[in-house]
Amino acid sequence: MTNSFHPPQRTLMGPGPSDVSPRVLAAMARPTIGHLDPEFIRMMDEVKSMLQYAFKTDSPLTMPISAPGSAGMEACFVNLVEPGDKVIVCQNGVFGGRMKENVERFGGQAIMVEDDWGKPVDPAKVTAAFAANSDVKLLAFVHAETSTGVMSDAKQLCQIARDNGALTIVDTVTSLGGSELDVAGWGIDAVYSGTQKCLSCPPGISPISFSEKAVAAIEKRETKTPSWFLDQKLVMGYWGAGAKRAYHHTAPVNSLYAFHESLVMLEEEGLENAWARHQLHHNALRAGLEAMGIGFLVEQQYRLPQLNSVMIPTGVDEAEVRRRLLADYNLEIGAGLGALAGKVWRIGLMGAACNKQNVLLCLSALENTLAAMGADIRTGKAIAAAESAYS
């Protein structure tokens, strides 16, 4: 016989999932009701409205996809890319590569614009790619690269796309709720995100939003979307603005309770206050790490406050450090992905996990562990440096 599972109580400071507030966990455990129950429909309307606030858009086509962020990405590409379409895809980390996979699997032609991992997307290269290719339908890029901790200039990149008559697909999985994002103001046409980063909700839901222009492009498709589950024309029948909701698939009822509560908490805090909180604690963490002699992968002006890619001290067995942090402090930090594996750790300060206690825990635990393993770091300075960043 298998026993019930009782997870340890971790502090989640990796690249996501982040710590989930007890309020959100409590919401998730409320009694399940039907996905067509009038009370559930009322809750869905509130989710849509709060999500519009979080994304900064009035678009009625703003809703959560019933699956994780990867499915949100796929929902954007599968609906907007038709066979033969040209898509400029910017790659400066893992997730740009996944975008390329999406374009190609749906029959599109991916025109790659590459930048080093840890650098932002270079707008000049994007401009050049438009100049070198005619009839580009879409520009796709990652706003906040979870694999590197770098922020690209979404506003400027969207402007370039617009100047060239192209639509935009933007990955905001790690930026939503953590740093400035203005979907309507910047003119993003298709945006997707995740719940398990700066919204501090368990993973499993992907919020998305489409602009009017994106909807028009979907409506004039000549081929059927090669997915039934993610076909937005069908999903809209359930999440749409009409009074009558048509059954499409069974919504993940309890996951949506949790998402609703995380959005209520964002509304209570205020979007701009949430952005400022992420910056504040990032500043303190950075001061502490630098006092220890640990540097950052990303130049300061492009750094995401919520995801800190820091250089692993020379000669340290990085997996053993993470293993000890988990075993001795119940603290999770992230490994490097792809080209950055073994070179950086990814320290998240996302959502509910972005607070002073966690900054101090992380600095203390990392310093103790690295010192015990004989790493070349400065000790005894980090906590004071972090404290002074707060004052």
Added chain:
Amino acid sequence: MTNSFHPPQRTLMGPGPSDVSPRVLAAMARPTIGHLDPEFIRMMDEVKSMLQYAFKTDSPLTMPISAPGSAGMEACFVNLVEPGDKVIVCQNGVFGGRMKENVERFGGQAIMVEDDWGKPVDPAKVTAAFAANSDVKLLAFVHAETSTGVMSDAKQLCQIARDNGALTIVDTVTSLGGSELDVAGWGIDAVYSGTQKCLSCPPGISPISFSEKAVAAIEKRETKTPSWFLDQKLVMGYWGAGAKRAYHHTAPVNSLYAFHESLVMLEEEGLENAWARHQLHHNALRAGLEAMGIGFLVEQQYRLPQLNSVMIPTGVDEAEVRRRLLADYNLEIGAGLGALAGKVWRIGLMGAACNKQNVLLCLSALENTLAAMGADIRTGKAIAAAESAYS
């Protein structure tokens, strides 16, 4: 400001979601941990093993998809159907139609075998379809049609497919955990289900399993699967048997806690005992409904105990009945779908909702409501009839 959402406490006797046990809800609210945490990996292994028990298969390719049952369906079709493939699709309700959509969206050719809604799939027609078409790759059918409450003979249909060298895709969304299902014994090659029916877990996860032959077919695909999220070659890197789990997407951690607990409960009860419990309470519900003069859509030998499609008494405003049941008794029953809208109600007896209290509540509430609305039913007999079915 939006308030936290507090759902009413319903009794869910529709076509799903069904009532969720407090044990499962409590599991869902346990602290989120990382999707690559060693403790989480251990829990995933337990989920796989218990799911093999529930499906009755030893296949290592047995795992939950991180999205609802519709995505489980899509995972089977998108991996197994290549452009030009011939697929015999049996349609005797809503979900066979969705299978056809899947086949066609992935470039396959759907050869339809149609039966009336409320009738099982006719094996003779399937045999005839194989005789009339060469090189059929797949036979797809629904074991337990949620839209009609009819059970088809999966064992016999799989035998016909095997005799004709075809693989099978079988929808067991409503049968898993509620009535006999023997994936390995019957030779099902690709099977998908949902969590929100007889497993009594919140919706959002779709358990699937592939046979060795199905895996071989996926491995020799000539084209890339037109989905990144559902590409089983990639998903297996995370859910696979290897010691090292490769990141594919962020698993829905808390939803999997809940699913784990629902499988623990199934193991405690015993699979065959769970099937017998569904039959027992169906017998009592049926006795009560018949005593009221309410008949069934489906002939007795093909009826699903867990989903009862019952004929709406003549002249009754069926939507008003459902509205009153919800308002006065917090009781949800389901409307008819598609061709059966307005003709039947669908009364679920699934998982944790399948118990004597619910049978008696449903009979009482329905009798009181119908009598108050002047419907032509017999009163005062139903409860005694149900009770005598139990004795």
